[in-house]
Amino acid sequence: MSATGDTLVLRTQRLELHFFTDSDRDAALMLAVLNDPDFIHHVRDSGVRELEQARAAARTGPMAFRQANGLGLCRVTETATGRDLGQLGIVTREGLPAPDLGYGFLPAARGQGYAVEAGRAVVDYARDTLKLPRLLAIVSPTNAPSLAVLGKLGFRFETMTRLPGGEKDLQLLTLALNKDT
Template structure:
């Protein structure tokens, strides 16, 4: 298994089609549904489609994308983190999500901080943005702790949802 990066407690690796069960679990957690949105991924087949048209396509098109976060001590998949390229944003953006039982343990900061360093040093992406819904206080707190600053409220094309744009 090739890892993109490793921190004290975590490793980041590209998703594979073997990760479908984890994708179904993560994308249906209350936090994902509330703050990111329902992606209608309930079956392994839908998870394969999500992976092929999301992370795997992004790796092929951009050389980076959302990746699986696992704990080093037991190789348990606990979340995702990575850099996305959206045509609607000026700069690539960082995204992250974790299974609820791993929230509040510092994992998100640990891997997101390392991901920002990886984006700058390895991917040569000098500026990274982030978007979040206004009521996701934990995400906003993490973005600010990572050194990203609020820029302005935005709305992505074909969306009715107001978002907050952050940038480093």
């Protein structure tokens, strides 16, 4: 993973992860993910409905996370086709005691192992480069596909939680990144 401007961050066998920018491409992906019915149902309805709103959401979300602490969501792209698949990365959230793995993939990209592949690369980076002791993840208890992805990455249930200002109870999962945690 490298943080050289807004270029490639991580590469896997099939994927490239790039930090979000305020480009039209990244705003369009943000808009598509935030308006996916499954994302709205399981995560939240952000109310973002236009490209400029999505661009602003990228600035105040993934780009702000990166500026504040070097972490953030990345655009996940299929290397062979250049097709944007979704977003995945490490974020910090109010109400959580450690950084967490967040993601959202477009419907056409689900069920093909992309989330697990990108997730493994980011987990390895968090452990080996960032030296984080653990990562968290939050997920709706009814989101079976997301729970399966997190299980394949090694996350384990810790407790139920609700984020500040949140309306839903969520499962809080944890992944120890070194043997001391």
